[in-house]
Amino acid sequence: MAVTSTSNSLATSLVLLHSPFQSHLHLHLHLQRRRTNPFIPIRTRANPISSLTQQDVRKEDIVVVGAGIAGLATALCLHRGYEFLGVLLLLTRLGVSSAVLEQGESLRTSGTSLTLFKNGWRVLDEMGVGDKLRSQFVEIQGMVIKAEDGKELRSFKFKDESEGQEVRAVERSVLLETLANELPSDAISFSSKLANIERTGTGETLLELGDGTQLLAKIVIGCDGIRSPIAKWMGFSEPQYVGHCAFRGLGFYPDGQPFEPKVNYVYGRGLRAGYVPVSPTKVYWFICFNSPSPGPKITDASMLKKQACELVRSWPSELLDIIDKTPDDTIIRTPLVDRWLWPITSPSAASGGVVLVGDAWHPMTPNLGQGACCALEDAVILAGKLAGSLQTAGLPESIYSALKSYETERWGRVFPLTIRANVVGSLLQWENPIICAVRNNVIVPKVVRLGPLLEHTNYICEPLG
Incomplete structure (x- = not known):
């Protein structure tokens, strides 16, 4: 996700x-x-x-x-x-x-x-810390997928698609x-x-x-x-580089963030982005972009913010607003890898x-x-x-x-x-305009079912005792 x-x-x-x-x-x-x-x-x-x-x-x-x-x-x-x-x-x-x-x-x-999805929350409950974390983070009710021009392609409610689903974005710290x-x-x-x-x-x-x-x-x-x-x-x-990198950050709204408890995705050509409320004052965002190589490591936070904004300059304005409200020290850029x-x-x-x-x-x-x-x-x-x-x-x-x-x-x-995870990411990073048009007008609105895509979250571990 x-x-x-x-x-x-x-x-x-x-x-x-x-x-x-x-x-x-x-x-x-x-x-x-x-x-x-x-x-x-x-x-x-x-x-x-x-x-x-x-x-x-x-x-x-x-x-x-x-x-x-x-x-x-x-x-x-x-x-x-x-x-x-x-x-x-x-x-x-x-x-x-x-x-x-x-x-x-x-x-x-x-x-x-x-x-964290419900399989992660089961383990946190088993360790006795689930409720301590729930009290600090917003439960995400659903997901909205948009095109880069802001047009809504599809929306889902997690509990309608996956029984007992629990989704929250949690600050790593x-x-x-x-x-x-x-x-x-x-x-x-x-x-x-x-x-x-x-x-x-x-x-x-x-x-x-x-x-x-x-x-x-x-x-x-x-x-x-x-x-x-x-x-x-x-x-x-x-680990092997998979062909795309990600900018990520935490927008900060001291007077309260204005967004509904939903994951918001925006799909472009070789480029996708998303944002989701984390807490009453913070919103997590990411931008994933194709790149032939991981590129040089950049430590200048203002440069990272500038590059992230340039990628989505013509996209829905709320994304740019979240990036603008992101403290420089929370913005990172990383190559995506797997093994x-x-x-x-x-x-x-x-x-x-x-x-x-x-x-x-x-x-x-x-x-x-x-x-x-x-x-x-x-x-x-x-x-x-x-x-x-x-x-x-x-x-x-x-x-x-x-x-x-x-x-x-x-x-x-x-x-x-x-x-x-690798295949899903590769498909979402399509650049071909014809394939992207089919994705936006046929696959996402009429074919995709979220329930099967969340089947892996039904996994249950044996209890500790």
């Missing part, structure tokens, strides 16, 4: 979570500590470390790399899952530590907003803060960066931070975004005790509004698999089996959605 926000920055946070088993590590090789440039890329070694002195490492059982939506959701799902299993008190008695390390000085709250606030109060430590990752001879994974701190974990969960160093270390290729997880040829998302979640594994274009929703689904399913294996045995074999089970279950869900 609507283009949603995706961070392009390197996610290098570490979230250290509760686990119902303790590490038993007997390692002897000394690894010299050093001061490291905090911006160097992750290094890997061909041969695994066989031993370390215990004074040189901090031993943790579960490490989640990345404190974005996927990472914080996974952390919270694990935390909630343990509570449901009634083992939180046991963890405290065992003395298992919990900490969250983030590269920046605060949460990575850059970006605008993202669209608010979502992150809400998830983080549900974790233990002492869980987050900022200003950390992952510099190196490697396996040890005993099967654990060694993570080294930019300041020389070393962490040894039995389970590493990579939630470090579309440019994931963990995914690269596991053999995944870089197709072909069977057999794609690397495994679970290898030993390392597993990928969210954009780190399956970045997809935002044309179905499912990037964040799928990351939330990943989180609750992985937490359920891990909690079950740790409660029963906690042996490496049972943990590896749980991670593989997660991969198998989620692959069948995310790969088809990735392809579908």
